[in-house]
Amino acid sequence: MAKANMSLLRNPMPAQEPLVRARNFDEVALGYSEETAIDEAMRCLGCKNMPCVDGCPVKIHIPDFIAEIKKGDFEAAYQIISKSSSLPAVCGRVCPQEKQCESKCIRGIKGESVGIGRLERFVADWHNTFCLEDPVKPQSNGHKVAVVGSGPSGLTCAGDLAKKGYEVTVFEALHVAGGVLVYGIPEFRLPKAIVAKEVDTLKKLGVKIETNVVVGKTLTVDEIFDMDYEAVFIGSGAGLPNFMGIPGESLKGVYSANEFLTRSNLMKSYRENPTTPIMKGGKVAVVGGGNVAMDAARTALRLGAEKVYIIYRRSMQELPARHEEVEHAIEEGIEFSLLCAPTEIIGYTNPNDPRDPKNGFVKAMKRIKMELGELDARGRRRPVEIEGSEYEIEVDTVIMSIGTSPNPLIKSTTDGLEVNARGGIIVNEDGLTSRGGVYAGGDAVTGAATVISAMGAGKTAASAIDEYLSK
Amino acid sequence: MYRITQKKILNPTVIQMNIEAPLVAKKAKPGQFIILRVEEDSERIPLTVAGTDKENGTVKIIFQVVGATTKKLSFKEEGEHICDFVGPLGTATELDGLKKVCIIGGGVGCAIAMPVAEALHNMGAEVTSIIGFRSKDLLILEDEFRSFSDTLHIMTDDGSYARQGNVTVPLKEMLEKGGKFDMIITIGPLIMMKFVTETARPFGVPVTVSMNPVMIDGTGMCGGCRLTLNVEGKKVTKFACVDGPDFNGYEVDFDEAMSRSRMYADFERHAYEDTCNLYKKEVN
Numbered sequence: 001m002a003k004a005n006m007s008l009l010r011n012p013m014p015a016q017e018p019l020v021r022a023r024n025f026d027e028v029a030l031g032y033s034e035e036t037a038i039d040e041a042m043r044c045l046g047c048k049n050m051p052c053v054d055g056c057p058v059k060i061h062i063p064d065f066i067a068e069i070k071k072g073d074f075e076a077a078y079q080i081i082s083k084s085s086s087l088p089a090v091c092g093r094v095c096p097q098e099k100q101c102e103s104k105c106i107r108g109i110k111g112e113s114v115g116i117g118r119l120e121r122f123v124a125d126w127h128n129t130f131c132l133e134d135p136v137k138p139q140s141n142g143h144k145v146a147v148v149g150s151g152p153s154g155l156t157c158a159g160d161l162a163k164k165g166y167e168v169t170v171f172e173a174l175h176v177a178g179g180v181l182v183y184g185i186p187e188f189r190l191p192k193a194i195v196a197k198e199v200d201t202l203k204k205l206g207v208k209i210e211t212n213v214v215v216g217k218t219l220t221v222d223e224i225f226d227m228d229y230e231a232v233f234i235g236s237g238a239g240l241p242n243f244m245g246i247p248g249e250s251l252k253g254v255y256s257a258n259e260f261l262t263r264s265n266l267m268k269s270y271r272e273n274p275t276t277p278i279m280k281g282g283k284v285a286v287v288g289g290g291n292v293a294m295d296a297a298r299t300a301l302r303l304g305a306e307k308v309y310i311i312y313r314r315s316m317q318e319l320p321a322r323h324e325e326v327e328h329a330i331e332e333g334i335e336f337s338l339l340c341a342p343t344e345i346i347g348y349t350n351p352n353d354p355r356d357p358k359n360g361f362v363k364a365m366k367r368i369k370m371e372l373g374e375l376d377a378r379g380r381r382r383p384v385e386i387e388g389s390e391y392e393i394e395v396d397t398v399i400m401s402i403g404t405s406p407n408p409l410i411k412s413t414t415d416g417l418e419v420n421a422r423g424g425i426i427v428n429e430d431g432l433t434s435r436g437g438v439y440a441g442g443d444a445v446t447g448a449a450t451v452i453s454a455m456g457a458g459k460t461a462a463s464a465i466d467e468y469l470s471k
Numbered sequence: 472m473y474r475i476t477q478k479k480i481l482n483p484t485v486i487q488m489n490i491e492a493p494l495v496a497k498k499a500k501p502g503q504f505i506i507l508r509v510e511e512d513s514e515r516i517p518l519t520v521a522g523t524d525k526e527n528g529t530v531k532i533i534f535q536v537v538g539a540t541t542k543k544l545s546f547k548e549e550g551e552h553i554c555d556f557v558g559p560l561g562t563a564t565e566l567d568g569l570k571k572v573c574i575i576g577g578g579v580g581c582a583i584a585m586p587v588a589e590a591l592h593n594m595g596a597e598v599t600s601i602i603g604f605r606s607k608d609l610l611i612l613e614d615e616f617r618s619f620s621d622t623l624h625i626m627t628d629d630g631s632y633a634r635q636g637n638v639t640v641p642l643k644e645m646l647e648k649g650g651k652f653d654m655i656i657t658i659g660p661l662i663m664m665k666f667v668t669e670t671a672r673p674f675g676v677p678v679t680v681s682m683n684p685v686m687i688d689g690t691g692m693c694g695g696c697r698l699t700l701n702v703e704g705k706k707v708t709k710f711a712c713v714d715g716p717d718f719n720g721y722e723v724d725f726d727e728a729m730s731r732s733r734m735y736a737d738f739e740r741h742a743y744e745d746t747c748n749l750y751k752k753e754v755n
Contacts, residue, residue, distance in 0.1 A: 241692070357733075
């Protein structure tokens with residue numbers, strides 16, 4: 001075997017030019033070539049104690065799949081990943097690897113860690129391009145399991161159970177499967193064809209997907225049990241968007257990030273002549289610093305905004321979004337207004353004409369400067385308002401991206417399902433809720449978190465359900 | 472896909488359809504709504520349930536052709552299918568314990584008011600209905616209201632049928648004469664519901680209004696349907712799709728709701744004209 005590649009720097013990810021991609025919805029990162037992938041794989045030292053695996057919420061055998069890339073056997077690498085992850089093409093794109101596997105990589109101590117996420121994406125894309133064999137539907141074991149929600153936790157749980165021979169039906173509230181992967185994460189970060197392909201693979205494994213079913217409304221959990229399902233997994237997602245409670249949040253031109261992204265991603269408002277409208281152009285202020293805020297800001301830019309601000313009350317260091325997204329956003333020209341918070345959104349009013357069509361639309365935002373004070377309970381420095389530092393900026397659209405609160409729909413229609421003070425469903429380490437046979441995972445349990453942690457929860461629940469039904 | 476089992480033209484702009492959706496039919500109660508998509512890539516629009524046939528598994532919807540999507544839907548015929556149909560969403564109208572109720576419907580809002588009147592009538596409540604239309608051509612559901620109401624007032628703006636004037640006229644007369652209601656339930660244009668609420672205010676009669684703001688998912692996820700309530704002097708944000716669509720009329724900020732309902736007025740006008748032109752081309 002060739003000698004290890006001792007370069008301190010990882011192979012850069014080829015990407016569309018910032019100023020070009022800022023005006024289109026095509027995928028930003030283009031992926032490694034075979035040569036680059038092998039070269040990057042050579043940077044892996046194949047550590048015996050595999051610290052990277054510890055950093056992975058679904059425990060992918062990372063050094064093993066990288067070893068196959070070194071040999072040029074990309075399909076073997078894919079088979080290793082797919083033992084642990086049902087959505088490799090998705091995770092390679094949206095996982096915060098720098099906080100997970102890559103943060104534990106020995107190469108990262110002196111230099112950059114191995115580009116594990118980039119290699120995972122390469123392997124998954126290679127498989128999807130060259131390996132066209134359909135997965136084989138396993139023989140049924142006669143047990144029926146229902147999954148509520150077709151986001152990352154639901155798809156993972158469904159996939160793992162289907163592979164073991166369970167007859168799985170996924171109930172989805174929207175008209176298309178994929179959950180946040182479809183309505184939330186934009187095309188330029190996660191092409192919808194990739195999600196559709198993953199869903200299609202599950203269907204070939206025998207998973208049935210019933211769209212347009214809102215569990216808690218169309219069907220209740222109890223009615224699902226009456227239909228001879230023996231276990232139910234709830235992966236219904238994060239829920240209702242939060243607003244700040246400042247004046248002007250109901251003006252025309254103020255969106256939740258969920259609404260803005262759903263209009264663009266799910267309802268395709270970004271295309272020419274859309275059927276669902278969205279406000280485009282002008283100056284856009286996105287409030288918040290997470291991945292969702294980055295997605296909203298970069299979507300607004302691509303829809304033709306002349307100026308996009310990220311407004312975040314702490315500093316760059318505390319910004320919770322994935323590094324690569326922040327870097328991409330900066331390259332594309334998004335302006336980060338840090339250490340400041342909105343206090344009011346101001347609307348247009350024509351004093352002489354109450355019927356002026358511009359009345360009631362956003363015109364400006366009042367903001368106040370912040371400084372970082374004492375550490376809070378989570379060990380982050382608490383932002384404190386600087387008195388008298390309020391000022392106004394001109395904006396046309398405001399997007400609130402400050403988190404979500406759990407949706408009460410399922411809780412309120414399922415007897416005996418306990419939730420915590422924040423409304424998240426309470427589960428034990430196996431994902432079992434307070435109701436026998438009912439499991440839950442993902443944002444419905446934890447509140448807004450990552451795709452991979454939801455997948456991890458779906459995986460844990462699938463193995464617990466298997467154990468429960470095998471007894 | 473969801474089959475259209477029946478289509479009936481109620482007036483030049485209002486159409487009734489029965490759609491095959493057994494799970495929704497089994498569950499839907501008066502006051503709840505559904506969301507539909509006519510075709511792949513169509514917009515999602517909310518429509519309130521106008522009735523159900525549990526035996527045949529169909530849900531009745533009544534809609535006015537006001538925009539591109541309802542125009543597209545109006546061209547669908549019996550036996551054809553629409554792409555998506557999901558529900559029942561929102562909470563049902565609270566009818567428990569009501570004995571004497573005034574139902575006030577305006578225009579196509581009468582389609583939603585009708586099943587409420589029917590349910591109250593079947594519960595044995597005394598139902599007074601006031602239904603209002605711009606003119607005689609636009610009148611719908613007169614027979615239905617007559618059979619479910621103890622007293623029925625029909626109003627037209629132009630006086631082309633029955634009595635001329637707004638729905639608030641007979642309401643005010645009844646209240647001034649000492650008429651008592653446990654509840655006024657009103658469904659129709661925002662401006663009408665606002666004035667019904669204002670008319671009732673001096674008399675202290677509870678008013679329930681049915682809000683129909685812009686919506687996408689209908690499960691609380693997008694927050695586009697939010698409205699502001701003034702609850703005991705405090706402003707509270709509520710989502711019409713999960714907390715409503717029914718609200719206490721005295722608490723709703725109607726002016727804000729009316730402003731928000733016009734957010735996409737320009738877009739909608741263009742989309743409507745484009746759709747009309749498209750169909751004209753197909754006909755030619």
